[in-house]
Amino acid sequence: MARLIYAANISLDGYLEDEAGSFDWSEPDDEVHAFWNEHERRIGTSLYGRRMYETMRIWERDDWLAGEPAVMLEYAQVWRSADKIVYSSTLDEVSTARTRIERRFDPETVRRLKETASADLSIGGAMIAAEAFRHGLVDECLLLIYPVVVGGGKPALPRGLRLDLTLLEQRRFGTGVVALHHAVRSAD
Template identity: 80%
Template sequence: MGILIYAANISLDGFLEDEAGSFDWSVPDEEVHAFWNEHERHIGTSLYGRRMYETMRVWESDDWLLDQPPVVREYAGIWRATDKVVYSSSLAEVSTARTRIERHFDPEAVRRLKRNSDADLSIGGAGIAAEAFRHGLVDECVLLVCPVLVGGGKEALPRGIRLDLELLDHRRFANGVVYLRHAVRRTA
């Protein structure tokens, strides 16, 4: 059985992107990129909202990777080896391998996917992650807190939901990014 992990780079004030939609402040250096590579290596299926999928599909192409550091090129291979589910009512087709579209988020289907998975699953995209949180599907949160305040934008965590968390791991990177890994505590 796999667990569902919400993983994201966030600003210190809790945003995935700023008010202009930019997340350039969260571009990882080599050490942080190597961390993400190791994290993603254990993911068998990634669940994405449409916008997150459209952001991530750049990893399917080799064109821009030629002059990138080895750690970046390595991530492309890891991403390509992962199954992907995109939740979208508007996306006509996918442009990446190992990818399928689901027209709506079905919590029971995600529970079955977790139950039948030999590897962990990740969920990315604020909207789809909020749905997973609301339905009690998220088992862990992996957050890399970037040393920046952006003042507003897309919130990393959903409002109106209370979850008790247990700190499982943490680390400080040389560039000031702080890694936090929490398990979601289930109440009886």
């Protein structure tokens, strides 16, 4: 069975973005980008909330990548090769290949997807990830913790939910970013 992995860049105080909705503090350097490339290479399907999809869909276009480092060009190819499911009741259409819209998050459909997938799945977006956590669907968390305190904003992890975790891997990057990879012991 494939694993569902919640992967995110977060501030030291646990936020995906600050109170103004900015996440500019989490722009990866080449070393961190290469780490994400390796992680994403193992993902067959990415599950996104609408806002996360709208942020990520830039990787479909080549026009802005001219002159960017090789690690970014590689990420674009990796991102494009994965299937994508966007959970949105308001998005009319998608602008990227290998992408479909689901109008609502259905835990049983995600369970079946995990059972039949040939590669791991990732989930991104705070609200959709919180739903997956609440339904016991998330098997692992991969959090890259940036050395910044933003003081508030969008929490990276769901409130009011206890999760028991087992550390699988840790890594420190030259910029002070720390990757923590945990298994969720209470996952189904």
